[in-house]
Amino acid sequence: MTLDSLQLLFFKNYDDAALRLSPGLNCFIGDNGSGKTNLLDAIHYLSLTKSAITSSDVLCIKQGADFFVVKGNFSSDSDAGHETIQVSLRQGQKKTLTHNKQPYERMADHIGKYPAVLISPYDTDLIRQGSEDRRKYFDSLMAQLDHEFLELLISYNALLRQRNAVLKQGGDRPSHGFDRDYLLALDEQLAPIGQQLTALREAFLAEYLPIFQRHYRQLADGREVVTLTYKSQLVGADFAQLLRNNERRDFALQRSTTGSHRDDFVFLMDEQPVKSHASQGQQKSFAIALKLAQFEMLAAKQQHKPLLLLDDIFDRLDDKRIARLLELVADETFGQVFLTDTNLERTDQALARVTIPILRFRVQDGTVAPV
């Protein structure tokens, strides 16, 4: 799968930009704040229907404009057909996503069809931030790998919102004698879905872990042993029973205190938490290994390679890790690659041994042009 061209309209700091892309390596060179990362984010939109950076779609509309459009033309290696994906948002309206001008009824139907992997300096946030970030990261990856997981997750979240609304209403009027069947009717649906999510997350980790560990060893060449464990209240437990046991507490707190939405993935190095025991360098290797394992799993599942987005890696990573990444670029482990940097000479030096076709773009104040 190759992204042949990209068009932006009022997206972030761009008024109007259009570029033809190389099937190999694409380098966006420009100063800080010029809009390099925004180009990667636009590609992220085409792949995952949302920004990698901000959780609010409206913030992606250029100031002063009232809509944005991101459009990409894809071609696949196997057949000659072109596919156009377009994401657009008008202020106050719903985001729309079209495939060859046909709107999708549900964004979820698009997820996983045009995979992309972003490696950015912020990846180490996954180690440092709370469980929600890690859960979201693995949920997003699993959703791309397995549509059934995505459907279950959507149902789970919708039921959980309903359950919390019931708890809130019940908690607000305890004197009225709350109708317990009301809660049980929701739990009856929630319990089997939570149990399925746990089984799928366990199975996913069993497959992902060895791939991740191999990538870490290649990046870090240290003796430390890294691992990920899945932590869930639901492992080896009966979720329906857990919900019953915690009913009183849930009503008191007016939210659901047990369930799949409390799962975590624990990052360990020599059996100690990575967050507190790993060096900066080890944390960076850990984060990149997570992403490379993600790439490998997506590539294996899809039979075509995900787009690889490398944000600001020359500035933030040390030479050894950059060298390892570029080795993978050079030996064509990756397909189409997009990278950003502030310095054209440095990029050229780093890419001297890369033989795949390269296109360079100069990014300046919301404009982009081939060098």
Added chain:
Amino acid sequence: MTLARMEFPSKLIENAVGELARLPGIGRKTALRLALHLLKAEMDTTASLAEALAKMRFEITYCRTCHSISDAEECDICANKLRDHSLVCVVSDVRDVIAIENTGQYKGVYHVLGGVISPIEGVGPSDLHIDSLVSRTGTEDSEIREVILAISPTMEGDTTAFYLSRRLRDLPNVHISTIARGIPMGGELEYADEITLGRSIVDRLRQAR
């Protein structure tokens, strides 16, 4: 110029357009077209329209048994001795009664809930006609033997069905069923959504020999 700020040549037209545009599915443009149409037509047209609407609103009642729309205290379906009163079909609103009646396949009676349970929108079981269903099914002399849950398979609909099953399952001698889900007639398999198709494989029907 947007129509909302449109100057009308007459205050009377403006009022009529304003009222019509409050109806669902009718914008100000359509409202103006309707108003101008009535203005052109015979005066009787407007008079009979206004009378029909007012009569409907003021005189219609809801059936005391099934809560469907009715002209009398008991609706025609509930009052019909020829229908099978051991069979109750539970639906969320009157439109569903009309849809099922139009199939001509159902000879039982109905129970209209008046909506579905939606905690997020603040609609709980006590806001619907659920207690009357339970009491109607559970009395000593009740002749009801089967309750068919015919509620749309949305998330709220499913929650409503789960809730009703809980409330009704302790009643002796009452069988609870739900309408079948599957491939629409005349539909192409390849265009069916995965969930429906998967479900219709799981719930497949055995062919009669």
